[in-house]
Amino acid sequence: MATSRLAFDEFEEGYAARVENLRRSAVRDLFGAISRPGIISLSGGMPDISSLPLDEVAECAARSVLVEGVKALQYGGSDGRVEMRRTVCELVEDFGIDIEPEDVILTAGSQQALDFLGRAFVNPGDHIIVEGPSYLGALQAFSAYEPVCDVIDMDDEGMRMDLLEAKLEELGPMGAKFIYTIPNFQNPAGVTMSLERRKRLLELGHAYGVPVVEDDPYGRLRYEGEPVPCLRSMDPDVIYLGTVSKTFAPGLRIAWIVCPRPLLAKFNLCLQGAGLCVSAFDQVFCEHYFHEVDWRDVLDATVAKYRERRDAMLAALEEFFPPEARWTHPEGGFFLWIELPPYFDTEQLLATALEAGVAYVPGSNCYPDGRGRSAMRVNFSYETPEHIREAIRRLSEAISDRMDLYRAFLAAGALAPDPSEP
Numbered sequence: 295m296a297t298s299r300l301a302f303d304e305f306e307e308g309y310a311a312r313v314e315n316l317r318r319s320a321v322r323d324l325f326g327a328i329s330r331p332g333i334i335s336l337s338g339g340m341p342d343i344s345s346l347p348l349d350e351v352a353e354c355a356a357r358s359v360l361v362e363g364v365k366a367l368q369y370g371g372s373d374g375r376v377e378m379r380r381t382v383c384e385l386v387e388d389f390g391i392d393i394e395p396e397d398v399i400l401t402a403g404s405q406q407a408l409d410f411l412g413r414a415f416v417n418p419g420d421h422i423i424v425e426g427p428s429y430l431g432a433l434q435a436f437s438a439y440e441p442v443c444d445v446i447d448m449d450d451e452g453m454r455m456d457l458l459e460a461k462l463e464e465l466g467p468m469g470a471k472f473i474y475t476i477p478n479f480q481n482p483a484g485v486t487m488s489l490e491r492r493k494r495l496l497e498l499g500h501a502y503g504v505p506v507v508e509d510d511p512y513g514r515l516r517y518e519g520e521p522v523p524c525l526r527s528m529d530p531d532v533i534y535l536g537t538v539s540k541t542f543a544p545g546l547r548i549a550w551i552v553c554p555r556p557l558l559a560k561f562n563l564c565l566q567g568a569g570l571c572v573s574a575f576d577q578v579f580c581e582h583y584f585h586e587v588d589w590r591d592v593l594d595a596t597v598a599k600y601r602e603r604r605d606a607m608l609a610a611l612e613e614f615f616p617p618e619a620r621w622t623h624p625e626g627g628f629f630l631w632i633e634l635p636p637y638f639d640t641e642q643l644l645a646t647a648l649e650a651g652v653a654y655v656p657g658s659n660c661y662p663d664g665r666g667r668s669a670m671r672v673n674f675s676y677e678t679p680e681h682i683r684e685a686i687r688r689l690s691e692a693i694s695d696r697m698d699l700y701r702a703f704l705a706a707g708a709l710a711p712d713p714s715e716p
């Protein structure tokens with residue numbers, strides 16, 4: 295085997311400075327640990343695609359080649375196929391978004407769209423605004439472009455608009471490149487932004503000349519309550535991201551950006567540099583799936599499963615978790631956010647949890663600034679209700695052990711009580 299003449303890892307200075315700033319993905323890092331037998335993983339964010347009618351899906355795949363011929367296997371334009379963009383227009387009509395194929399560009403997953411946002415908008419040191427906590431994959435994608443991330447805390451109604459306004463005021467007009475939000479069933483907090491906050495967000499974005507980015511992979515996964523209009527349906531200036539990952543399958547890397555046309559031209563250039571075009575086969579496959587399969591029925595069945603799993607998690611938390619812990623009540627989506635008393639460090643706790651046979655994402659991964667240390671993200675979309683209950687039981691034991699220790703120290707006067715504790 296030929297040996298490399300450039301031993302890159304012995305020459306750290308060979309790498310670009312931006313590589314130093316790249317964040318790791320805790321979920322990807324945990325992949326090795328969670329594949330050990332006996333571990334129940336609440337750490338990932340995988341959809342349950344076991345309800346897909348595989349025979350019909352296979353027919354769609356076959357027809358993709360039979361009908362389109364070699365076009366399904368060829369390079370394509372970097373906007374994406376007009377047929378798939380038309381399909382996107384039909385899909386987003388459900389959310390009150392009225393657009394034409396010329397308003398859409400396809401990307402290889404929304405993850406690629408997030409990278410393009412950084413690529414198109416961010417110079418090192420530019421400010422961007424994110425929710426606290428936020429999607430760790432977005433933080434990872436943005437980090438490559440070396441922004442200053444300003445974190446706006448959330449409460450039960452989503453991003454706090456008083457804090458956002460104060461931050462925008464501090465930064466001045468056009469002082470941030472964009473505001474990134476996941477208004478529906480947020481990853482990781484599970485919170486949905488109220489209509490009042492959505493309206494205020496759009497007002498503030500316009501008042502300070504800062505574009506709003508709406509990332510909406512979970513919008514169709516509602517388990518209770520009434521849908522709230524999406525931001526893009528209220529304002530054509532919103533940059534809207536959608537994906538087939540949670541409504542069909544994430545193995546097809548098809549997603550879309552809907553935004554004002556001048557911006558699409560920039561994203562088109564990003565795509566040319568990053569991948570030339572999006573897989574033609576994946577596009578044709580999706581066109582067939584969304585037109586020939588009763589995908590809404592398939593999704594209804596999946597949503598019923600997710601609802602049962604969310605309920606199992608909420609019930610297990612009530613049953614097993616100590617009263618000092620707090621958690622969110624998601625009306626949809628995949629995740630729930632748990633806050634433990636401030637003396638917990640969930641990164642440290644993870645080793646104990648893994649020994650007990652359960653994995654989660656430590657909360658600090660969902661902040662760009664090291665906060666979230668006493669919180670964790672748990673996923674309920676993938677494991678069975680029985681496994682979820684068992685995972686929460688195991689987790690509660692790991693937590694209770696540490697809590698007992700803390701209480702004992704406290705009783706012995708060895709520790710001062712934390713004033714921020716409930």
Ligand SMILES: Cc1ncc(COP(=O)(O)O)c(C=O)c1O
Binds near residue numbers: 536544
């Ligand atoms: C909020 C959010 N945005 C984007 C993505 C990436 O999705 P895709 O599979 O389309 O790349 C995810 C995946 O979990 C997500 O939760």
